[in-house]
Amino acid sequence: MARVNENFLKLKAGYLFPEIGRRVKAFTESEPEKAKRLIRCGIGDVTEPLPGAAREAMKSAVDELGVRETFRGYGPEQGYEFLRKAIVDNAFNGFGIEAGEIFVSDGSKCDTGNILDIFGDGLRIAITDPVYPVYVDTNVMAGNTGEADESGRFGGLVYLPCTAENNFEPALPEEPVDLIYLCFPNNPTGTVATRAQLEKWVAYAREHEAVILFDAAYESFIQGTEIPHSIYEIDGARECAIEFRSFSKNGGFTGVRCAYTVVPKDLMGTTQGGEKVALHGLWARRQSTKFNGVSYPVQRAAEALFSV
Numbered sequence: 001m002a003r004v005n006e007n008f009l010k011l012k013a014g015y016l017f018p019e020i021g022r023r024v025k026a027f028t029e030s031e032p033e034k035a036k037r038l039i040r041c042g043i044g045d046v047t048e049p050l051p052g053a054a055r056e057a058m059k060s061a062v063d064e065l066g067v068r069e070t071f072r073g074y075g076p077e078q079g080y081e082f083l084r085k086a087i088v089d090n091a092f093n094g095f096g097i098e099a100g101e102i103f104v105s106d107g108s109k110c111d112t113g114n115i116l117d118i119f120g121d122g123l124r125i126a127i128t129d130p131v132y133p134v135y136v137d138t139n140v141m142a143g144n145t146g147e148a149d150e151s152g153r154f155g156g157l158v159y160l161p162c163t164a165e166n167n168f169e170p171a172l173p174e175e176p177v178d179l180i181y182l183c184f185p186n187n188p189t190g191t192v193a194t195r196a197q198l199e200k201w202v203a204y205a206r207e208h209e210a211v212i213l214f215d216a217a218y219e220s221f222i223q224g225t226e227i228p229h230s231i232y233e234i235d236g237a238r239e240c241a242i243e244f245r246s247f248s249k250n251g252g253f254t255g256v257r258c259a260y261t262v263v264p265k266d267l268m269g270t271t272q273g274g275e276k277v278a279l280h281g282l283w284a285r286r287q288s289t290k291f292n293g294v295s296y297p298v299q300r301a302a303e304a305l306f307s308v
């Protein structure tokens, strides 16, 4: 008998964004006048087309693929060296990150979901509230939660409220946790994290041997010069944080698909028996088994974004 993963059945209303889309459509059809004033909080998208540099790089990469001498088939699962080097030189210059710690992928959505593959069961997980729904739903699918209550919050997760009262700044968990999802600049609140706030999180994670999953998909929206762009600007973050970055927002790549995850080689997890294991090796193993890399033209286009 093909038994199903019953954790999926806890996700009653389907993924949030299609559900919002369905409800907006129904409301627009039944209340066309009121719908003109509707503020849409569903999935957003970029408003600008692809930059010329990315298009040109993609076109010439496609031409290379049409010539026997320059054709490329399967690429390295972790991404081509040229892109990983461009990422380190441009996005992490001076933050102590090396090209071998960059894993190029087809999206931060997949990466923030798939990362749970390398963590064990029964972890205590802290999630800011409100939050990008992928973090919650993937934990539900992985069996890391109980059922949802009437407010839609799942048993077993440690929710960290972000409200006007606390200036949308999540407080440290009152109970010890093992995994912490942070997203700055934040979706959906738009809040950025100061250096002092990130230092507080890094200190907490190191004290509790927790791992921070730092989603910086909106990094390019940071304007204040004092606001860190990467968690690795904070001393000690290499030992406690994984960072997710995406070309979706800064390059208009929501349809093209390219992102990357940074897993420092110093970052350790722990086995049940107390042995330390490098998360870098586990993620490399996971990606090389379940992922075959981003296409060559897309990686060339992503590289070209650093020239814009």
Ligand SMILES: Cc1ncc(COP(=O)(O)O)c(C=O)c1O
Pocket (backbone or CB within 6 Å): 106, 107, 108, 109, 110, 132, 183, 187, 215, 217, 245, 246, 247, 248, 253, 254, 258, 259
């Ligand atoms: C917080 C956050 N992380 C990740 C993503 C997804 O990024 P990608 O397009 O690289 O999958 C989004 C998309 O809206 C997002 O809001």
